[in-house]
Amino acid sequence: xxxxxxxxxxxxxxxxxxxxxxxxxxxxxxxxxxxxxxxxxxxxxxxxxxxxxxxxxxxxxxxxxxxxxxxxxxxxxxxxxxxxxxxxxxxxxxxxxxxxxxxxxxxxxxxxxxx
Numbered sequence: 884x885x886x887x888x889x890x891x892x893x894x895x896x897x898x899x900x901x902x903x904x905x906x907x908x909x910x911x912x913x914x915x916x917x918x919x920x921x922x923x924x925x926x927x928x929x930x931x932x933x934x935x936x937x938x939x940x941x942x943x944x945x946x947x948x949x950x951x952x953x954x955x956x957x958x959x960x961x962x963x964x965x966x967x968x969x970x971x972x973x974x975x976x977x978x979x980x981x982x983x984x985x986x987x988x989x990x991x992x993x994x995x996x997x998x
Contacts, residue, residue, distance in 0.1 A: 904938040922948040956984045
């Protein structure tokens, strides 16, 4: 799935994103299964590694998939602001959501600049 502002080389770029496993599962539940089938397949194939008391998921996806995941994180934060809450029902705090968005955005920007 290529957007109009991406070249075929950019679309072939694969990115490896590190996201907490609980957060990744939470975000996957917010995505439309039909519209984002490719990204959800990438999420299903994520490598899970133990990290402290939890686990990190390493997702390998395309540039478009990373942008979709970034939009999901930004939508979550917008929902939190609209509801005027600092913590989701699943325990994710607002500063963690914004830090994840910044990290994904940095990876996307670096990949786009390199392509």
